[in-house]
Amino acid sequence: MATASAPKPPAFDLAAALKEAGLTAFVMLALAAGIVAFHIVDVPGGLAIETRFGTAIAVAALGFFGRLGVILLRTARPLPVLVVALAAAAVWIAALLAESLFGPDWAARLQMTLPFDDVVVNWIVALTALGFALRALWMLRNAGASAEEIVDRDAAMDSVAARVARSSRYIGPVLLVAAVVFPLLIFMPETAWLPSVDRRLLDIGILVVTYIMLGWGLNIVVGLAGLLDLGYVAFYAVGAYSYALLATHFNLGFWICLPFAGMMAAMAGMLLGFPVLRLRGDYLAIVTLGFGEMIRVVLLNWYKFTNGPDGISGIPRPTFFGLPFSRTADDGGETFYSFFGLPYSPTDRVIFLYYVILALALLTNLFTLRIRKLPVGRAWEALREDEIACRSLGINPRNTKLTAFSIGAMFAGFAGSFFATRQGFISPESFTFIESAVILAIVVLGGFGSQIGIVLAAILLIGLPEFFRELQQYRMLAFGAAMVLIMLWRPRGLLAFREPTIRLHHGVSPPAQTVAAARPDEVA
Amino acid sequence: MEYFVQQLINGLTLGAIYGLIAIGYTMVYGIIGMINFAHGEVFMIGAFISLICVMVLGMFGLTWVPLALLVTLIVTMALTAVYGWTLERIAYRPLRGSPRLAALITAIGMSIFLQNYVQLLQGARVKPLQPLISGGFEIMRREGFVVSLSYLQLFIWILTLVLMTIFTLIITRTALGRAQRACEQDMGMASLLGINVDRTISLTFVMGAALAAVAGLIFLINYGVIDFYIGFLAGIKAFTAAVLGGIGSLPGAMLGGLLIGLIEAFWSGYFTVEYKDVASFSILVLVLIFRPTGLLGKPDIEKV
Numbered sequence: 001m002a003t004a005s006a007p008k009p010p011a012f013d014l015a016a017a018l019k020e021a022g023l024t025a026f027v028m029l030a031l032a033a034g035i036v037a038f039h040i041v042d043v044p045g046g047l048a049i050e051t052r053f054g055t056a057i058a059v060a061a062l063g064f065f066g067r068l069g070v071i072l073l074r075t076a077r078p079l080p081v082l083v084v085a086l087a088a089a090a091v092w093i094a095a096l097l098a099e100s101l102f103g104p105d106w107a108a109r110l111q112m113t114l115p116f117d118d119v120v121v122n123w124i125v126a127l128t129a130l131g132f133a134l135r136a137l138w139m140l141r142n143a144g145a146s147a148e149e150i151v152d153r154d155a156a157m158d159s160v161a162a163r164v165a166r167s168s169r170y171i172g173p174v175l176l177v178a179a180v181v182f183p184l185l186i187f188m189p190e191t192a193w194l195p196s197v198d199r200r201l202l203d204i205g206i207l208v209v210t211y212i213m214l215g216w217g218l219n220i221v222v223g224l225a226g227l228l229d230l231g232y233v234a235f236y237a238v239g240a241y242s243y244a245l246l247a248t249h250f251n252l253g254f255w256i257c258l259p260f261a262g263m264m265a266a267m268a269g270m271l272l273g274f275p276v277l278r279l280r281g282d283y284l285a286i287v288t289l290g291f292g293e294m295i296r297v298v299l300l301n302w303y304k305f306t307n308g309p310d311g312i313s314g315i316p317r318p319t320f321f322g323l324p325f326s327r328t329a330d331d332g333g334e335t336f337y338s339f340f341g342l343p344y345s346p347t348d349r350v351i352f353l354y355y356v357i358l359a360l361a362l363l364t365n366l367f368t369l370r371i372r373k374l375p376v377g378r379a380w381e382a383l384r385e386d387e388i389a390c391r392s393l394g395i396n397p398r399n400t401k402l403t404a405f406s407i408g409a410m411f412a413g414f415a416g417s418f419f420a421t422r423q424g425f426i427s428p429e430s431f432t433f434i435e436s437a438v439i440l441a442i443v444v445l446g447g448f449g450s451q452i453g454i455v456l457a458a459i460l461l462i463g464l465p466e467f468f469r470e471l472q473q474y475r476m477l478a479f480g481a482a483m484v485l486i487m488l489w490r491p492r493g494l495l496a497f498r499e500p501t502i503r504l505h506h507g508v509s510p511p512a513q514t515v516a517a518a519r520p521d522e523v524a
Numbered sequence: 525m526e527y528f529v530q531q532l533i534n535g536l537t538l539g540a541i542y543g544l545i546a547i548g549y550t551m552v553y554g555i556i557g558m559i560n561f562a563h564g565e566v567f568m569i570g571a572f573i574s575l576i577c578v579m580v581l582g583m584f585g586l587t588w589v590p591l592a593l594l595v596t597l598i599v600t601m602a603l604t605a606v607y608g609w610t611l612e613r614i615a616y617r618p619l620r621g622s623p624r625l626a627a628l629i630t631a632i633g634m635s636i637f638l639q640n641y642v643q644l645l646q647g648a649r650v651k652p653l654q655p656l657i658s659g660g661f662e663i664m665r666r667e668g669f670v671v672s673l674s675y676l677q678l679f680i681w682i683l684t685l686v687l688m689t690i691f692t693l694i695i696t697r698t699a700l701g702r703a704q705r706a707c708e709q710d711m712g713m714a715s716l717l718g719i720n721v722d723r724t725i726s727l728t729f730v731m732g733a734a735l736a737a738v739a740g741l742i743f744l745i746n747y748g749v750i751d752f753y754i755g756f757l758a759g760i761k762a763f764t765a766a767v768l769g770g771i772g773s774l775p776g777a778m779l780g781g782l783l784i785g786l787i788e789a790f791w792s793g794y795f796t797v798e799y800k801d802v803a804s805f806s807i808l809v810l811v812l813i814f815r816p817t818g819l820l821g822k823p824d825i826e827k828v
Binding site: 046286482484 | 553558559569572573575576577579580583600602603604606607609610614615618619622623624625626628629630632633634635636637638639640641642643644645646647649651652653654756760763764767796798799801802805806808809812813816
């Protein structure tokens with residue numbers, strides 16, 4: 001939707017702009033003064049302090065110019081921004097690529113000019129400058145269009161989300177086929193048009209699907225029932241430990257333990273949920289967070305039962321209808337390879353694991369899709385929208401919430417026992433709060449209730465960073481920043497869109513109705 | 525008895541830290557109704573800035589402890605307050621009026637970001653600091669067990685008391701405090717009456733961050749070791765304290781902080797240290813079940 005009003009760009013006040021930019025620079029300097037400008041280093045016998053004043057001043061200067069650029073773009077004056085940003089980006093990128101462009105001599109000289117020691121930070125600055133330049137270029141091309149408003153952007157994304165939601169009947173199967181075919185690509189000879197799939201990619205695939213499953217499971221609790229659960233990882237841990245303990249103590253196989261692990265997790269969910277589910281919103285969030293931490297602390301300290309921080313190792317791998325994926329069977333029985341007369345290959349086990357988690361994830365998805373149409377599913381969604389109305393209509397809020405909570409926990413338990421069998425080793429380290437935060441972020445960023453949005457968010461948040469393993473130390477930093485930026489860019493989640501279940505007036509034109517249907521629904 | 529008194533002293537010191545952080549939570553919750561999840565990280569940043577400040581002062585040869593502490597206190601409060609302000613400006617203000625979950629997610633994102641930011645810039649290793657204030661009073665002595673109140677603990681109590689007094693005066697006596705209370709009751713009406721709501725909320729974050737910075741300084745000089753991860757647990761416990769005291773109530777936050785500190789100290793002293801976190805969370809759950817408004821909170825009236 002274009003803004004018909006405000007055809008004239010707002011006036012540009014140099015003094016005010018400089019003042020604003022100066023203020024930004026000052027704030028940046030104050031932020032940098034403590035943590036950036038001084039570096040505490042360990043030296044033998046204590047600590048010493050190093051200074052990084054140059055970096056701090058560079059941060060402030062970048063803040064100044066960045067802010068000035070934003071103001072100029074806001075007042076529809078893209079030309080100076082384009083020139084300066086392009087020049088800056090060119091210098092930066094030239095310096096960064098100097099080694100290969102001009103040889104080592106020039107490289108040393110050029111890189112002296114860069115304000116930051118770290119290559120990654122320099123790249124971020126260069127790319128940001130490039131982003132400014134592109135934005136300015138875009139504004140020049142679409143002359144007259146001022147910076148787009150948040151409302152327009154939201155509406156634009158709404159229509160995208162609506163389109164995705166409507167075409168989900170096509171996107172779903174396509175994604176499904178892609179997911180099923182994906183591991184088979186590993187057998188393909190390397191071709192020009194297909195990227196080669198190796199073991200690492202397959203591992204990433206398993207990880208992503210695990211998080212998709214966790215996201216779908218948590219979506220039952222957060223997206224459908226509107227219960228904000230910050231301790232979801234607790235049930236993941238219960239599932240993992242149930243399987244690990246049963247398998248190592250009683251020699252039970254994965255497939256027998258899987259339903260049991262789910263049951264244990266569901267029971268844990270019920271036990272924890274019973275006292276706290278009458279709390280609302282943020283309180284519930286913090287209590288579930290507390291429970292998550294409590295379970296971790298217990299796992300860490302109950303040494304006799306859980307082996308404490310040492311964790312449990314030697315967890316058996318899943319079998320294919322009783323046939324293990326190993327070179328030789330322990331008890332001299334058949335293996336998968338000897339039974340089918342195949343040559344041994346260690347990748348097969350990974351492929352099998354991939355299909356196991358894919359099946360489990362699809363089970364979660366199918367369950368969610370079906371239960372939304374059942375009375376209990378309807379009750380969850382109604383409860384999310386208005387608890388008081390539900391109570392007056394005779395829905396028992398506690399029991400209804402409890403079902404959502406424990407069913408969500410059950411899927412976490414399944415995923416947990418899969419995690420245990422895949423890793424072969426578990427310890428409380430794997431079940432920290434950060435995991436809960438990641439899963440919740442996947443659900444929320446994807447857009448509450450949107451199953452495809454969760455897939456998208458899981459690929460973005462889990463899959464993408466895995467490819468940047470080399471930037472290990474920046475991974476979580478970027479993760480936190482991405483959570484903030486995506487939320488700022490689209491507060492209701494990437495693909496938030498809710499199709500009205502019942503339409504009252506068929507005469508209303510669809511666009512108006514989709515906008516109305518997609519108004520922010522207060523979840524939690 | 526002696527052991528009890530000693531744990532009481534330790535618990536009150538710990539409680540001062542939690543209480544100071546809890547005020548930040550309770551004020552923000554009171555005024556905009558959201559959990560400022562990154563507040564624990566602000567506390568952690570305060571502790572780091574204090575450490576840096578103490579070390580820089582030491583480099584310049586300022587070793588007279590009272591002056592060094594005073595300078596550190598002021599610098600830390602000022603610099604950490606900027607973090608509080610920026611946090612609100614970047615992560616919360618654009619989302620005002622959005623679904624509440626969105627703000628919670630940016631808060632968690634900010635928390636992750638700040639943790640890794642400090643880790644990246646200052647290293648992951650634990651940072652020790654030699655004790656600045658040593659010595660103390662001997663309160664009682666029986667059968668070889670000495671109950672002592674160190675000067676450090678006394679300093680912490682006095683500092684906390686002074687800050688709390690100043691703070692209570694700001695809230696109850698100044699125009700800013702009036703504006704804050706007005707915004708807490710009805711933001712729309714307050715803005716109609718000419719209160720700059722954005723500015724008031726910003727200042728609330730600034731004040732909360734400054735108090736968290738003091739808590740960071742206290743943590744640093746009391747325990748002598750900090751790392752980039754201290755903010756998480758301290759943050760959750762401080763939130764527990766805020767809920768225990770009744771969220772939105774300032775005396776409640778301080779009371780809750782003291783109670784949580786005492787519970788933790790006594791639990792560690794008489795039961796097991798490992799499960800002290802479980803104890804404080806159990807308290808949280810029990811309070812929420814039996815008295816959801818906390819000890820000093822006002823009941824939340826649900827409007828249809």
